[in-house]
Amino acid sequence: MEHVRGRVLDGDKVLAEGIEITAVVDPRARSKRWYGCFIVSGAWSPELSGPFRLEFDDGRSGEILVRRTKSSDSEQTTVFFDGTGALG
Numbered sequence: 001m002e003h004v005r006g007r008v009l010d011g012d013k014v015l016a017e018g019i020e021i022t023a024v025v026d027p028r029a030r031s032k033r034w035y036g037c038f039i040v041s042g043a044w045s046p047e048l049s050g051p052f053r054l055e056f057d058d059g060r061s062g063e064i065l066v067r068r069t070k071s072s073d074s075e076q077t078t079v080f081f082d083g084t085g086a087l088g
Helices: none
Strands: 004-012 011-027 033-039 052-056 061-071 076-083
Touching: 011 052
Parallel strands: none
Antiparallel strands: 004 011, 004 052, 011 033, 033 076, 052 061, 061 076
């Protein structure tokens, strides 16, 4: 499990940046099987399921689909995602 910072994009539009991302990358799958979550302030609209581009601050990036979201009382939303290809 990795903890990195990064941002989420829809094309050229930045949806969230400076976010903490928790990612699990299966080393046996050569970075093709990965998933995780990140937390955003406020709500994440249910119709925003992707695909989106997740860019890590360390230079890696990949496409994701939002699997589900979970809102909390502290006005934050946890977004759970699946990678849809290689994380490179």
